[in-house]
Amino acid sequence: MRELIKKELSKPNMHNMFKGWADQEQILDELEEGYNGFDGSVEEYLNNKLNH
Numbered sequence: 001m002r003e004l005i006k007k008e009l010s011k012p013n014m015h016n017m018f019k020g021w022a023d024q025e026q027i028l029d030e031l032e033e034g035y036n037g038f039d040g041s042v043e044e045y046l047n048n049k050l051n052h
Helices: 002-009 016-023 025-035 042-050
Strands: none
Touching: 002 016, 002 025, 002 042, 016 025, 025 042
């Protein structure tokens, strides 16, 4: 799951601020934990999380 999150955060269309998150273990831990309760794709979860 972590690799999927890192891959999404590293995509060219991600805002530059979020790309830096792909290298921060604490943020990855939080995103991974939060995604476990999310019903949708990793991309949907990150878009939802990053836009709010």
